[in-house]
Amino acid sequence: MTHIITSLCLRDGGCIEVCPVECIVPGKPETEWPWMYIDPVTCIDCGACVPECPWEAIFPEDDVPGDYVASPKDGNPRRLSAPLDPTYADRLTEHYEGHNNKGEAVVLDRTVSLADGEKVDLRADIPPNYDFFKEGVGPGYGAK
Ligand code: SF4
Numbered sequence: 001m002t003h004i005i006t007s008l009c010l011r012d013g014g015c016i017e018v019c020p021v022e023c024i025v026p027g028k029p030e031t032e033w034p035w036m037y038i039d040p041v042t043c044i045d046c047g048a049c050v051p052e053c054p055w056e057a058i059f060p061e062d063d064v065p066g067d068y069v070a071s072p073k074d075g076n077p078r079r080l081s082a083p084l085d086p087t088y089a090d091r092l093t094e095h096y097e098g099h100n101n102k103g104e105a106v107v108l109d110r111t112v113s114l115a116d117g118e119k120v121d122l123r124a125d126i127p128p129n130y131d132f133f134k135e136g137v138g139p140g141y142g143a144k
Helices: 014-018 086-091 122-131
Strands: 003-005 024-026 036-038 058-060 079-081 094-099 105-113
Touching (some): 003 036, 003 122, 014 024, 036 122
Antiparallel strands (some): 024 036, 079 105, 094 105
16 A cells, blocks of 8 residues: 545645655646655555645545545635546636745646535545656656
8 A cells, every 4th residue: 555645735845854765756847747746666654744744635545535525724725736536627727826844935827726515536636646656657756
């Protein structure tokens, strides 16, 4: 098993710093790989990255929710970045500006803000975590 970063990821990056086996990589180019990605072969399932994510975007693979229920975070609507579930294709138009764990600007152009109580199947976000590190598909550690 591995841990999975879902489209709730807004590129905070705190997870990268705590991973003991350095298997989390920021996606690049961001337009194609908008989240952070976990190498499923190297991940030891320690769980250290989970509490570091301010967006609660990381789950053990078997626990990625198919019926995630959105709730506001710090008074703002919960947000997905470029979710792969085709349900959201028409809503990928929202601009987001925030900051990562180092205080650096994070700007994302393909996000979707969720209504309080809106249900989301985050399991559609599992395959890219594998694809990112698959030879001939994603940049893997070369994106660092
Ligand atoms: Fe790294 Fe542990 Fe998170 Fe796996 S579960 S990505 S090993 S911090």
